[in-house]
Amino acid sequence: MNEKIQEIAQRVRALRDINGLSAESVAKKLAVDVKTYQAWESGTADIPVGSLYELASLFSVDLTELITGQAPRLHTYCVTRHEKGPEVERRSPYKYWSLAYNFQHRKAEPFLVQIEAESEQKPLELNSHPGQEFDYVLEGRMLVSIGGHEVELGQGDSVYFDASEPHGMKALGGKRVRFLAVII
Structure with missing residues (x-):
């Protein structure tokens, strides 16, 4: 592994x-x-x-x-360069980059998320976690399932939801999707 x-x-x-x-x-x-x-x-x-x-x-x-393996050190601000944040999860077809990993005492966890086009062919995997989540689509289209409801989002669309509800996303249209996910 x-x-x-x-x-x-x-x-x-x-x-x-x-x-x-x-x-x-x-x-x-x-x-x-x-x-x-x-x-x-x-x-x-x-x-x-x-x-x-x-x-x-x-x-x-x-x-x-x-x-x-290291504690965040910054407390006034932190900058994360394009795709330079640590990759959090490496299971196909998802990639997550932490965007504020070096800021102490964060109130939210922002991630850049990329879902490969191959996800369109796979069944939607659902998960849940405490808190709330905000997702803003930067590129592509995706299907989002939240608590049994499905909605399609495109570039510029967003969704805010109770993250304890089972939810999952997958790319649509044969292209990858990239979105900003903020867990609060």
């Missing part, structure tokens, strides 16, 4: 141990089955970004620490 996935898995496992929690108790708090959680912790499966966000909250660390 990818080296980044392995590094994140090791940090999650270490933080769980430091906090004196069992894999079973963490899986229960994340509302996932134990085998799924153990696959995440072993690095044999990638951890969805929403679950990383939940794990960071559970372990009282910044999401940046889970992703990079």
Whole structure:
């Protein structure tokens, strides 16, 4: 598996141990089955970004620490150059780049998300996480499913929703889609 996935898995496992929690108790708090959680912790499966966000909250660390192994250092402002933010999740067909990873005490988690065109052929994968989410389409078209409702979004369209509702996205029209996702 990818080296980044392995590094994140090791940090999650270490933080769980430091906090004196069992894999079973963490899986229960994340509302996932134990085998799924153990696959995440072993690095044999990638951890969805929403679950990383939940794990960071559970372990009282910044999401940046889970992703990079380093604490954010900036407190006045931070600049993230084009596609230079750390890639958070590497499961096909999604790519996520953290856009404020180096800013301390963030109130929101902004990401640039890219979904490859191949996702149009695949069934929609749903996930959920605490908080709210805002997605703004920068390029392409995508299908968004939220709590059983489906809506198509194009360039310049946006959606704001309760992220605890099962949701998922996929590219449409045979082209990739890129959008700004902000988890609050």
